[in-house]
Amino acid sequence: MTPSALILKAPRALAFEPLDLPQLGRGEVLIRTLYSGISAGTELSQYRGTNPFMHRRFDEALRLFMADQNPSWPYPVRHLGYEEVGEIVETSVADLPVGARVYGTWNHRTHFVAPADYARERLMPKGADPRIGIFSHIGAVALNGVHDANIRIGDLVAVFGLGVPGQIVVQAAAQSGAQVIALDPDPLRRETAVKLGAWMGMEPEGAAERIKEMTGGKGADSCIEVSGAAPALAEAIRAAAYASRVVAMGFFQGELSGVRLGEEFHHNRIQLICSQISGVAPEASHRWSKPRLWRTAIELQHRGVLDLMPLITHEAKFEDAPAMFERLDKGEAGMLQAVLSFQS
Template identity: 50%
Template sequence: MGRLVRFSSPRAAEVVDFDEPSVENGEVRLETLFSGISAGTELTAYRGSNPYLSNEWDAARRLFVPGESTHAYPLDAWGYEEVGRVVEIGAGVDPDLEGALVWGTWGHRSSIVRPAQWVRERIMPEGLDPILGIFAKIGAIALNAVLDADIHVGETAVVFGAGVPGQIVAQLARLNGARVICVDLVRERRQLAETLGASLALDPTAVDVAERVRALTDNRGADVVIEMSGSYHALNEAIRTAAYSSRVVAAGFFQGPATAIRLGEEFHHNRVSVVGSQISGVAPALQHRWNELRMSTTALELARDGKLDLQSLITHTMPAENAPSAFEMLDTSPQAALQVVLDYRSRA
């Protein structure tokens, strides 16, 4: 028997048993070492606000439509930040895979069976701490936003939201040659952003961000703004902060109807472009070279090479059996943690 995290109803998480499938030809079994909790996407499922729970996603037309919801409670093994070790191989699989460390997406569960080819493409970079494998997909999400931002050397990039994806975006934007300014409500997150290389971190309750950025840029405004918080108020401020005829990348997961978006003001008068960024696709001009697998691999290789600090983003590591309390903490006290990691090794 294995163990997985189940959302039985809104704001109710538990750890339950599940039957582990057998390993067939061409497959391997991965034993999970760590899984990371996404404090954005996963909390929408935990809280019950995720649009897949109230609408049907029509994949062919790429529309949410009324009808049966795509997902319903109980939700088993929700999550996308995992790393594990190959502990069993099926017939026809090269024995060199046994024992390999692998990153991927299989949710909060103690084990998973996956095709050997899928696993081979996701072997951890040699020399990288295994726990950092949990950042593969969130690293891809952040890198996708930076690719959509089209940042150039010498530009000023403002990042709204200094949670895990925002911290990674800020570091990647700096690697692209930008001066980076972070905006967040939480003091500790602002301090971390500056420690990791941001030129400045602003508290939006203490300063008018748009005015401060213009004061720092000869009244131009930000060359590009990346919104990672999923706050409509922050999106409106991101639009106010952007320079004339420049770009706002909206990569946060917004919930519910839009509020506080004043489209008749700076958006209209400054010809601001708002670009949606989501991991299901890459900018058309880059699709012949970039995909999610390359973005994830790139993020982990940058961490291995010391160019991207992911270790500093981990604030809590706890046994996987404590997952219910971890979700409760992230839901009720989001300022108390940044990246929470579940550790499955105690079951070994």
């Protein structure tokens, strides 16, 4: 396959760009991509041009978005994709042989030159299906959210939004000892969640009243919002028990309409926690890190604790990536994890 990368020239305008592969330096390996997952969250916000990094500059030192004329991600965007797995096809490192498989983030591209330390820390387990590697980052996002929910064995946890990250949250929360209610307007997504570990599925409209009735008026011990939809966050706040925690994992775009902070949020002393993969909870940072979360997402799959392969519903060749993005953008029914294959 000719070395190339997928880029975004303008909103909804994808193109392929040739890759010039440099000669390997000392301590480097050349990875040929096998599979790359498409994120229906962050990547679609790039594809649609709604991501805040495309309109404002994020000041790393101040951690503030600045409204100036120099956005952080100008066009053409060359960093689409963060769910990759590949195999080493050329190496200058003795303990990283040709054929070894590596997971990581190197965007939708056919090849990637990686430093030895990068590849060494991301080796796939021997004998593992390489496709589990595409869940390293999105799996870490989900695990981070479950950690932020402070789940205890026996808790009742409501998960709002059953896209790929929500489905992983459901499984991880259930494996943590919680009874999980999986909420989404899509009955097929609810059915998938129940098959893979949820206690029950439920439509989100009116969920707060039903959850309160089920719990004798108490509510859910914690709610995790994974859709990035304002109505889901509003209902999660309403469904949470007094002085309990709502974890906001979803990537909310623009302002939030319908989130009434003067009602249940205020009167029930709800804790609203943002969970985002740029960091872990400070109290756990001496033990947990992003590399550990990535590795754990792979190992839990390899050990059979998490079963994420059923989430892969659509696969296309790399050259058909624009059509796959268009299908995701239109919200095609039945789509969860879309995967690009680089197999010849």
